[in-house]
Amino acid sequence: MADVFISYHEKSSGELVKQIADTLESTGISCWYAKRDLPAGGKFADYIPKEIRSCKVFLLVLNENSNRSEHVKSETNLAFRRVNRKEQITLVPFKVDNCVLDDDVDYYLSRFHITDGTSTDERTIRELAQQISHILGSEPSKTAQSQTSSTKSMSALFTCVVLVCMA
Numbered sequence: 001m002a003d004v005f006i007s008y009h010e011k012s013s014g015e016l017v018k019q020i021a022d023t024l025e026s027t028g029i030s031c032w033y034a035k036r037d038l039p040a041g042g043k044f045a046d047y048i049p050k051e052i053r054s055c056k057v058f059l060l061v062l063n064e065n066s067n068r069s070e071h072v073k074s075e076t077n078l079a080f081r082r083v084n085r086k087e088q089i090t091l092v093p094f095k096v097d098n099c100v101l102d103d104d105v106d107y108y109l110s111r112f113h114i115t116d117g118t119s120t121d122e123r124t125i126r127e128l129a130q131q132i133s134h135i136l137g138s139e140p141s142k143t144a145q146s147q148t149s150s151t152k153s154m155s156a157l158f159t160c161v162v163l164v165c166m167a
């Protein structure tokens with residue numbers, strides 16, 4: 001289960017979501033988004049609720065299309081239920097255009113700060129990653145920690161092999 005669940009409209013924000021996930025994951029924060037992580041043949045309804053129930057951060061990439069997407073609204077509703085039950089989850093709305101929020105989206109998000117992402121350059125994405133890292137207490141997921149440990153172990157092994165070969 002990932003640290004961050006990313007809710008978005010795939011056709012209009014797919015590339016941006018990939019950039020965001022790559023940036024977060026480069027800092028050790030694990031992400032889940034449907035286009036990449038839903039197994040082939042998997043059903044959205046079998047995976048998405050489980051991922052939302054287990055994430056620590058629900059990142060909502062808001063634009064005109066996600067604002068009207070029934071799937072995004074359903075995902076937001078699931079996350080909002082966790083907030084209402086006082087579970088450990090933080091909703092992070094990231095608005096990437098100047099859309100006017102639909103009433104039902106506005107209802108869910110009126111209590112939350114909406115992060116301005118209208119200039120979706122690298123700096124804005126890095127700032128978003130810093131905000132999420134701060135929310136998570138800068139603690140990468142266990143998966144990311146084990147990957148980092150594996151990378152360090154492989155690096156140390158490679159250094160030892162090089163030194164032995166040079167001797």
